[in-house]
Amino acid sequence: MSLRGNRMPPTDTKVRILASATELLARRPLHDVTLDQVAQAAGVGKGTIYLHFDDKDDLLFQTFTQGFDDLCEQVGAIARSGVACGQALEEVCRQVSGHFRRRRRLLAMTGAEDASMRWQAPKMQSRWRMMRKQLVDAVAQVLSRGMGQGEIRDDLPAEVLANILLGMIRSWHRDLDPDTPIRKNLAALVDVFRRGAARAPATDAPLAAEPVRTSPCP
Amino acid sequence: MSLRGNRMPPTDTKVRILASATELLARRPLHDVTLDQVAQAAGVGKGTIYLHFDDKDDLLFQTFTQGFDDLCEQVGAIARSGVACGQALEEVCRQVSGHFRRRRRLLAMTGAEDASMRWQAPKMQSRWRMMRKQLVDAVAQVLSRGMGQGEIRDDLPAEVLANILLGMIRSWHRDLDPDTPIRKNLAALVDVFRRGAARAPATDAPLAAEPVRTSPCP
Amino acid sequence: MSLRGNRMPPTDTKVRILASATELLARRPLHDVTLDQVAQAAGVGKGTIYLHFDDKDDLLFQTFTQGFDDLCEQVGAIARSGVACGQALEEVCRQVSGHFRRRRRLLAMTGAEDASMRWQAPKMQSRWRMMRKQLVDAVAQVLSRGMGQGEIRDDLPAEVLANILLGMIRSWHRDLDPDTPIRKNLAALVDVFRRGAARAPATDAPLAAEPVRTSPCP
């Protein structure tokens, strides 16, 4: 049975729509992606989209945040595992970076500026903030553990450091020339962050004192 | 000439238009700013915009990159001045951050993601890339000098470090809760970066060696 | 058969649909009532509607004209009963008015202007005209008897007077402020009509003569 003719196999419709939207948004700017294109790419009728999403906004939002929960879950798992801080950080970067790379221009990771700028409607704003906070908190957990173990500086809140790390990852992917070999070497990025975020050697001057003025570059 | 009657003093029309666009873009998402609004806010006729700009794109581009040259110039000046690396970095952050804060959501600083995503037309793409490279290069110059003086690690290209720093500043402004007191303290950000980018103490094991893989957080 | 499980008792489906449509049309303008709403309100699937009605038009038509046959029948019965003209008219008004009040905005009574304007397709047009003529004729019968008995003026066709009466009833319900106490007193309306439609006192000048042109208001 099921001679639906030219229909695709019974892949769940909503999934197909999301996939098409993802695909298109990775190529064209948000602004230029129309629902007709999404529908066409997904091989469904235009109206079908509205059976699965409230709105164009809703579709975009879900597209942008797809898989985000999983990412947060994974990062959270790293935090909870007993893994040493250094390895944990590397693993976090790998996960976040992988997620980011997979969703390329979607920028679903932290700021998705296109998205965050589009959604100024309060409803979306808060939806978005919640998602973002989820990831920052997960990363902050890893750092908190590092602080507890005396490995991460505790003169800055974990959330602040988490934001910095995420910002670095973002830059790494967005702004770095894709052909730079270093870009493939996440370890370098982790190293810079770890050193910047490390607790200063206990013997030397206190961290918060005035190292800003003193150490390396006088 | 110019008996424009009840018009404002002969403030240059183009300047007024740019100012209005800046104002509006700082509030609404790009997507929601219309030329009618800009014209109205600037107190000029809609057609007048086309006397000063090719296009809506052109207007947006000029709006986004307004003052960017000045910023690059200032950063370059810091690099050329003999100021010590540490102070130079702080000053760079102050400048960039100030520019960023002033143009808030315009994101004219490094990537202006909205912008970069909007402009896929080759013409704009390259126009944009050039602007961005200008700033990265200026920051990289400061870092290069630091490397020459043995204060900045030289296992990573200066441009990579420059990108990281700019990414951190961006995060600092975009993602950090505006009410966090730390956000006002740029020195903290500089400190994290400087330590991360510092040349490792000569005594210990070489930084790039393999701590990444082994030790937790030294 | 009919192992419908948790369905309602075998209330006739079509009746439920009509009831829901009536309910909805009494609240929202025709224009805003969708088949989804009707189906939902009736607790049936959307497709089911098409098992009982040709069309949305058909559903609307049947909804609008529901009970109309009964009304015509009742009015006809009054005409055939030997009841005196005055009482008969009052009774007619009561029936028509009651029907009208029950179906309020449906306006199924005489013109259902919404309906008459909607249905320009010849099929519906004639269907509608037939229904309307039925009622006018029934009312006209009552008036004809009154003419035969010398109580109703016969210088105007019974159908014309019937239309006038129906128009008055319509206005009474539609245009009169629902809070006006008089609105509840149909007798007043009947009185106006009866006096206007009464045969003029034999003694005075003939009604149709020319009072219209000359005397103010006798």
Place this chain on the structure above:
Amino acid sequence: MSLRGNRMPPTDTKVRILASATELLARRPLHDVTLDQVAQAAGVGKGTIYLHFDDKDDLLFQTFTQGFDDLCEQVGAIARSGVACGQALEEVCRQVSGHFRRRRRLLAMTGAEDASMRWQAPKMQSRWRMMRKQLVDAVAQVLSRGMGQGEIRDDLPAEVLANILLGMIRSWHRDLDPDTPIRKNLAALVDVFRRGAARAPATDAPLAAEPVRTSPCP
């Protein structure tokens, strides 16, 4: 100059749009008139409509109520003129009827049921009610004067009688077969109304007493 080529003479654009809308609404049901059609018929671009009207609703409303103010003014003038009640009523009917005939199916006169059903939005509702009250009041003024002169029954409020008269006129136009010769003779309608609304001969039984039960039809 002004070789606008295929443009129409400088008839005011808004007027042209209203005229086209009127024309179309007189043929097709409200529901089927699209803005494209209106624009095309008016020989203007689709967007131009939005320069002159807020909305489709606004366009329709203005179309329906076009000339209504004039009508009310004329009726008011009749009331204020010293004309005898009978002639005044005839004149009122002539005016209202003329307005009605001119706007045919638009029903702008009193109830414009299509319109009144479409506009359930509070804004339009009240806009509509105000217009309607204007006309009823104007007609009621004429009747009030008749009451003061003892020519019109005063056991019913003037507004109620005004509504009845307007309802009769509406029926006359809408429901009567256009070919009935009587339809052209408004005097007949006025006569029915005048007799129904006349003060009963002072000599006979009091009007409010029980004439309903007694006179003409026993």
Place this chain on the structure above:
DNA sequence: CATGAATGAGGATTCATTCAT
């Protein structure tokens, strides 16, 4: 008989751009 996911033609509305003045 009953269902409801899928469809896609159709319509309201926006807005960058032009051009006669």
Place this chain on the structure above:
DNA sequence: TATGAATGAATCCTCATTCAT
């Protein structure tokens, strides 16, 4: 230069209708 009325292509969204189950 400056203007702003006019334009119409482009887009989001609705909803009557179908059909595989």
